[in-house]
Amino acid sequence: MLKLYNSLTRHVEDFKPIHPLQVGMYTCGPTVYSFAHIGNFRTYTAADILLRVLEYNGYDVKYIMNLTDVGHLTGDNLGDADLGEDRMEKAARKEGKTAWEVAEFYSEVFIEDFKKLNLQEPLRFAKATDHIKEQIDLVKRLEEKGFTYATTDGIYFDTSKFPKYGELSNLDEIKAGARVEINPEKRNQRDFALWKFSPAGEKRQMEWKSPWEKGFPGWHIECSAMSMKYLGETFDIHTGGTDLRETHHPNEIAQAEAVTGKKFVNYWMHSAFILINGERMSKSKGNLYTVYDLEQENYDVLALRYLYLQTHYRQEMNFTYPALDAAQNAYKKLVLEISRWEDSPFDSPLRSDSSEDSIGQQGFAGQAGQVPASVFKDYEDRFLKAINDDLNMPMALAVVWELVKSDYPNSAKAKSLFKMDRVLGLNLQDLSLQLKKLQGVVPGHIQQLVEERQKLRKERRFNAADQIRAQIKKLGYDIEDTKKGIKVTKK
Numbered sequence: 001m002l003k004l005y006n007s008l009t010r011h012v013e014d015f016k017p018i019h020p021l022q023v024g025m026y027t028c029g030p031t032v033y034s035f036a037h038i039g040n041f042r043t044y045t046a047a048d049i050l051l052r053v054l055e056y057n058g059y060d061v062k063y064i065m066n067l068t069d070v071g072h073l074t075g076d077n078l079g080d081a082d083l084g085e086d087r088m089e090k091a092a093r094k095e096g097k098t099a100w101e102v103a104e105f106y107s108e109v110f111i112e113d114f115k116k117l118n119l120q121e122p123l124r125f126a127k128a129t130d131h132i133k134e135q136i137d138l139v140k141r142l143e144e145k146g147f148t149y150a151t152t153d154g155i156y157f158d159t160s161k162f163p164k165y166g167e168l169s170n171l172d173e174i175k176a177g178a179r180v181e182i183n184p185e186k187r188n189q190r191d192f193a194l195w196k197f198s199p200a201g202e203k204r205q206m207e208w209k210s211p212w213e214k215g216f217p218g219w220h221i222e223c224s225a226m227s228m229k230y231l232g233e234t235f236d237i238h239t240g241g242t243d244l245r246e247t248h249h250p251n252e253i254a255q256a257e258a259v260t261g262k263k264f265v266n267y268w269m270h271s272a273f274i275l276i277n278g279e280r281m282s283k284s285k286g287n288l289y290t291v292y293d294l295e296q297e298n299y300d301v302l303a304l305r306y307l308y309l310q311t312h313y314r315q316e317m318n319f320t321y322p323a324l325d326a327a328q329n330a331y332k333k334l335v336l337e338i339s340r341w342e343d344s345p346f347d348s349p350l351r352s353d354s355s356e357d358s359i360g361q362q363g364f365a366g367q368a369g370q371v372p373a374s375v376f377k378d379y380e381d382r383f384l385k386a387i388n389d390d391l392n393m394p395m396a397l398a399v400v401w402e403l404v405k406s407d408y409p410n411s412a413k414a415k416s417l418f419k420m421d422r423v424l425g426l427n428l429q430d431l432s433l434q435l436k437k438l439q440g441v442v443p444g445h446i447q448q449l450v451e452e453r454q455k456l457r458k459e460r461r462f463n464a465a466d467q468i469r470a471q472i473k474k475l476g477y478d479i480e481d482t483k484k485g486i487k488v489t490k491k
């Protein structure tokens with residue numbers, strides 16, 4: 001039985017979906033006004049692990065993620081999401097682009113990084129600007145039911161009309177004084193904007209006509225409108241980073257439940273932050289790293305995924321380069337180990353070159369050999385128990401290593417391992433096969449030079465690295481840095 005921690009009840013609970021075989025799941029995506037950082041991606045990876053665990057348990061998951069491409073105001077950093085400038089328009093001014101171009105550019109980069117981390121794509125990346133009508137309709141329904149009021153700058157949700165407001169959050173812990181500016185027109189401090197009016201005399205790049213004044217949606221309304229559109233008025237799981245639990249998610253609940261009178265979401269899941277020197281990694285603090293930064297330092301993006309897997313999603317994680325190095329080493333060791341398995345699942349003859357055309361297409365025809373099925377059932381059961389225990393990935397990784405190091409026939413080990421990798425998402429089959437082929441065609445002394453060159457590049461000794469590359473060439477091999485790793489071919 002899958003057990004998940006539900007932030008709403010503050011307990012680990014048995015997961016019971018609304019439909020026996022299908023799960024509706026929504027994750028709050030990025031605001032696409034700059035690059036997402038590896039803190040953000042920790043949260044999306046946690047959602048990806050959940051998605052994969054659900055699928056591993058046999059559920060068909062309908063997964064939606066939004067892209068906030070409008071209306072997220074800079075006042076949010078100060079504790080008030082309804083004040084300040086529109087982040088998209090601010091970025092546009094800074095970059096000399098239109099707000100639409102900014103949104104498109106950062107959405108594309110986000111999706112590229114998303115794929116590099118092997119995150120399974122949702123059925124839809126739902127953009128706020130593609131769903132203005134749905135958002136206006138929801139505000140209209142809230143207005144008809146008496147949950148709204150107008151101020152000079154917008155239409156607001158009156159939280160005093162929704163007695164359950166804030167049940168998800170630990171809002172009492174937020175001190176009133178923490179808010180720098182307080183909008184004097186708000187009836188209650190926690191009221192929030194549903195629709196913001198374009199400032200008088202100002203032409204915004206992103207603005208729409210509405211039953212009220214011309215303007216743009218408040219930050220929270222898109223998630224209620226789009227999740228209900230695609231997943232129904234009540235759905236199973238909603239995820240996001242831990243900060244969203246305090247304001248954004250309670251606001252989503254208020255908007256949805258005030259209109260429908262039904263429970264909005266059954267399970268709320270929140271993942272903890274990545275920290276740098278004990279402080280939250282964030283755009284506003286500027287203490288961040290992106291996927292691109294790590295690639296520039298020659299890290300494999302999937303080593304970052306491995307690093308994420310080493311900490312439970314509800315535990316904070318301090319990011320350091322030594323920790324990433326250790327994760328990368330462990331990950332490489334894992335792939336190398338599998339690639340050396342002789343009676344492995346890829347026992348087709350090695351090819352005479354290292355072309356990639358068959359990678360990923362070869363199944364594993366391994367037989368369980370002499371090992372009783374129960375041995376593997378034991379590993380697989382323990383793996384399943386770990387992932388089903390509120391996604392205990394550190395424990396799952398420990399089972400994986402135990403299996404890898406065991407003395408059982410490799411073909412059988414590989415069979416179980418590649419099954420487990422459906423959850424880990426570490427591309428173990430493709431990469432070990434790739435490496436195996438490489439080992440088969442590249443003699444040891446060339447391989448050694450390749451590794452030496454890698455080490456020099458990591459130390460940023462590029463001239464020395466280039467000299468080794470030339471030496472490799474002289475010895476009759478071409479070396480190429482590809483997205484999937486280093487490719488060495490005989491000339």
Ligand code: AMP
Nearest residue numbers: 030031039040043240241242273274281
């Ligand atoms: P944002 O683009 O700031 O709206 O954040 C997108 C997602 O990343 C949200 O779910 C945040 O809760 C999450 N997030 C932001 N900062 C961090 C961090 N340092 N560590 C983990 N998740 C984060």
Ligand code: ZN
Nearest residue numbers: 028029223248
């Ligand atoms: Zn959201």
